[in-house]
Amino acid sequence: MTFSAIERKVSTFSANRRPIPVLVYHQISEAPAKGSPFRSLYVAPKTFARQIAWLKLLGYQGLSMSELAPYLRGERSGKVVGITFDDGYQNNLTHALPVLIKHGFSSTCYAVSGLLGQTNVWDKPLGIAQTPLMTGEELRQWVSGGQEIGSHTHQHVNLPTSADRISHQEMMTGKTELESVVGQPVQHFCYPYGHYEPKHVTMAAELGFVTATTTQRSRCHAHTDLLQIPRVPVLRSTSLPVFWLKIATAYEDRRKK
Numbered sequence: 148m149t150f151s152a153i154e155r156k157v158s159t160f161s162a163n164r165r166p167i168p169v170l171v172y173h174q175i176s177e178a179p180a181k182g183s184p185f186r187s188l189y190v191a192p193k194t195f196a197r198q199i200a201w202l203k204l205l206g207y208q209g210l211s212m213s214e215l216a217p218y219l220r221g222e223r224s225g226k227v228v229g230i231t232f233d234d235g236y237q238n239n240l241t242h243a244l245p246v247l248i249k250h251g252f253s254s255t256c257y258a259v260s261g262l263l264g265q266t267n268v269w270d271k272p273l274g275i276a277q278t279p280l281m282t283g284e285e286l287r288q289w290v291s292g293g294q295e296i297g298s299h300t301h302q303h304v305n306l307p308t309s310a311d312r313i314s315h316q317e318m319m320t321g322k323t324e325l326e327s328v329v330g331q332p333v334q335h336f337c338y339p340y341g342h343y344e345p346k347h348v349t350m351a352a353e354l355g356f357v358t359a360t361t362t363q364r365s366r367c368h369a370h371t372d373l374l375q376i377p378r379v380p381v382l383r384s385t386s387l388p389v390f391w392l393k394i395a396t397a398y399e400d401r402r403k404k
């Protein structure tokens with residue numbers, strides 16, 4: 148085989164790579180009363196259980212960011228889906244963990260290290276209901292259940308409106324504090340509010356994060372930057388047919404925000 152034939156083979160392989168959806172959930176709980184802001188970020192426990200069972204039935208393997216990374220790099224191929232949870236809500240432990248364990252799936256939950264055992268105080272100005280966040284002990288239970296902890300900064304800061312020194316501090320402290328809580332390296336980051344600039348991508352790389360997720364909507368394709376990973380939101384209103392469209396078709400790929 149000539150070099151160019153090999154090259155062609157490699158590029159065909161890349162082009163044929165199955166797009167990888169990285170799902171993003173927030174709360175796994177019944178939504179608060181009608182009229183409450185951001186009800187879309189609550190997925191009912193029964194709905195979540197149905198979605199995970201459906202993935203399993205169709206032969207998908209749900210993976211944490213650590214386990215997904217080789218697939219994102221193109222080193223492995225398979226029918227895989229990344230599963231992520233933002234903010235570290237206690238209801239992830241109570242409602243999502245048993246379902247994930249039942250189906251043998253792993254996932255990554257991004258915790259806010261300075262607010263363990265407190266609530267989503269950063270949402271208060273928007274009038275969003277306050278919900279308990281996991282304590283350190285609960286994060287360890289999450290990890291014992293085969294799941295992973297990622298970092299979502301120390302105080303859920305908006306990086307672009309923070310001084311660089313503060314952003315760096317927030318990203319570094321979030322990582323080291325969580326590492327001492329769970330007793331494992333924390334190598335995956337999630338930009339709070341999905342807001343970031345190129346300098347924050349550089350900071351994530353310098354701090355040793357292997358992946359960083361955003362709120363840009365798309366599945367991951369061969370060219371995806373591991374420090375700017377787009378995701379697929381799963382919302383309260385996501386019906387099972389739409390859930391399928393988001394995972395198995397280009398539905399989300401065209402919804403870049």
Ligand SMILES: [Zn+2]
Pocket residue numbers: 233234299303339340
């Ligand atoms: Zn968040």
